[in-house]
Amino acid sequence: MSDAVLAGSEPRQRLSLDQRIMQWGLWLALAFLLAFLVLPLATLLLRAFETPEGGFAGIENFRTYATTPALLAAAWNSLWTAALTAVIVVPLAFAYAYALTRACIPAKPLFRAVMMLPLLAPSLLPALALIYLFGNQGMLRGLLMGGSIYGPAGIVAAQVFYCFPSAALILSVALSTTDARLYEAASALKASRPRIFWTVTLPGARYGLVSAFVVVFTLVVTDFGIPKVIGGQFPVLATDVYKQVVGLQNFNMGAVVGIVLLIPAVLAFLLDRWASRQRTATMSGRAVPLRPAPRAMRDRPLLLLCIVVAAMLVGIVGVAAWGSLIRFWPYNLTLTLDNYDFTRFDTAGWDSVWLSMRMAAIAAAVGTAIVFVVAYVLDRGPQHGPLPGIGRFAAAVPLAVPGLVLGLAYVLFFNHPANPLGFLYGTLAILVLNSIVHFYTVGHLTAVTAIRQLDPEFESVGASMRVPVWVTFGRVTVPMCLPAILEIAVFMFVNAMTTVSAVIFLYGPDTKPASVAMVHMDEAGQASAAAAMGVVILGITITAKLAQLLLGALLGRATQAWRR
């Protein structure tokens, strides 16, 4: 066949093999997100409008919900505890982040590392520690002056610990992306320090503040572990879903509560998207980074604050760790490893730890591969037609879906008798898939950021030399993005290890993750064993984090020559 014949018969641009591969990749990505995100959520939505017998109920379920005072009270409780937590956490996190980014204090890396500590353990752990200190047998119970830690006080206190890292992380990013020239201009115009703070610093960080507030609010509303452990008789939305589904087996009402839970999460998600769009619009690419100069008046109080906060974060984890080593709190304070003999408390024993590790490792390996390839195809693949836009939207959705809602959606979808994917129910595979989808968006955003930093012409250069796109992907894109890939993998691993909310509906008799075992032990009154399990999980995630740092440093040394 001559070239002329080939060319003459083609009315439109013919897709090359590369482009067809990218197109298939796009379809596969959408199929994945459809099967494991969209369809389960759609099932959840449908079930909320069904009677228990499967007939159409209209808004009857919602009417029942709205006329049940106990359920409404839970919604209100969720809202106000979340708002209160955010009001406490955000200023604290702002000060901490300000100290890390805008002040001259020693040991910043250490403070940064300590800040992340609560993210590495299930949310139950700070709650357990608070019970050790202020519970019915608490050592510092007297400080409450007759009040009870079981209820809103405990929930808010534990949530403050649990949400602190997320808020501090967002705010330190917001505070570190600033233009030093703005400060030079302000002081050249003889503005006073408070005036600079109010007119430059705060406006520069305002979207970060919005984001932090929104994220904390959502975390609290959707968290299940803390109210379960320390909430006592204080009902919130997250525990209601669990009660309706696991306790009362009322899946339809569970679906309704799930949707109610989805509303604040979706609103928060939209608000956050708005804020981040505003932020990118106000940032210029040519900003000069700000290097703070030492100033004792500012640095000393901030250092003190950092020390106090860090001590509390370490202290709360330390109390849990200590409690896990105590023979019988608080009467027999001799140390023992008995609480780590998990077979005494739970039939699965240490198996649930191995299972969690297996699940997290598979989620990290498979999830990272899926996330990265999908992000690559969405960003560098063909951009015509609606598919890439749909794909990007779908990739952002999981962030707005609370784990409990996703878990419930999975139960309803995969447990449905007509579902050909039903064989997945109760297997390790469904736990892995659920974890991947649950934590998809953060990984996706990390991947997209890394890919966007590469020259947009790499693929064009490859194509001009007739090198297939997968060769360029393997030889250039992946090696260049290794730090980001490592970060995604560890993020997936850590979150799969610590998550409770989604998997609590999905585990089978042989697939109980460590975090769920922790909830069960606490339910059974074995707080010490639960704390021990939490400490084991924390140990594993800290090891993973350290491995990331080590690998990252090795990688950095090996690739030093290419970066400059």
Added chain:
Amino acid sequence: MTAAVPDVATATAATLRPGDAYLQVEEVGKQFGTFVALHRVSLTVQAGEFVTFLGPSGCGKTTLLRGIAGLDPPTTGRILQEGRDITHLPPSERDFGIVFQSYALFPNLTVAANVAYGLRGPAWPKPRVRDRVAELLGIVGLADQGQKFPAQLSGGQQQRVALARALANEPGLLLLDEPLSALDAIVRQHLRQEIRSLQQRLGVTTVMVTHDQEEAMGVSDRIVVMSRGRIEQIGTPAAIYERPASPFVAGFIGHSSHFEAVVDSPSGVIVAGGMRLGAEAARPLLFGARVTCFIRPEHVRLDRADAAPPGALIARVTGLEFLGPVCRVSLEAGPLRLLAAVAPVDLVALEAVPGAEVAATLPPERLMVFVDDV
């Protein structure tokens, strides 16, 4: 003036023997949504020729280049390379090498691996690849840099690596997308001559995109001047400088001052700001036609006001710019604002200081006259 554009293109094509055309762009248009980036442009590039697309940003020059590369295929028209229709072929099925403004060197591969990137498959056993890479690095003067990474090289060296990589497969067509604009002025000047001599040595047909007219003038066999998605003129550097085909080209290429005028009688006379001036180019124009006249500073002759030659305008000096080899003098002759280039030594004799008066002569054969669009 726009009507003249296809004429220019066909005139150029007509002077070529058909066998010589290497790349033919026929009526190529490109639309992004409702925005028209290219309006049916046509041009021909001969084998071994160095052609530059020159224009301000947003004129469609990069769009045209990317259309030729197959990176953004055109919405209408045809592109033929060696007589073969490549309009809708994906880039991987075309025959070209490309250097991007950012170079797009793979940072994680050594210089040698970058150059060898396209040398794969059974035709390229390892020893052959090694020889070819050594040869290419020798050609671009980086023979001893093969084991370094791109980040360890200077901008100019990176540019050479990109060039060597683009030439590795011996493409029939070399595309250069603003290849020098990321470099310092001095490196840029040096490197563009190197690119030119390399291109002549290898005889590879080359299309370059640039917004820098000096760069375009310095290296091109022919320049395609573009504006707002259309070709304004195609010609040799001398031709577009001496005989611009449109007011846009006259204003964009080189420096010039311009003013409005009306064609008067007898033929070859125009009236600008109440002053009668001779203009050879106005001879064929109708009496009363509104025109825009351009004149280059080096063509404006200055004399002392007390020794004004006949037909000279008395002008007031409003500003002086010292540029080294010449001084640029800003003048006001009635309502006309003019620029003149004068050697610094002559300036002293003229006593041209701001506020002084001098006599400015606009040679009739040097005035470039364009009829205004109605």
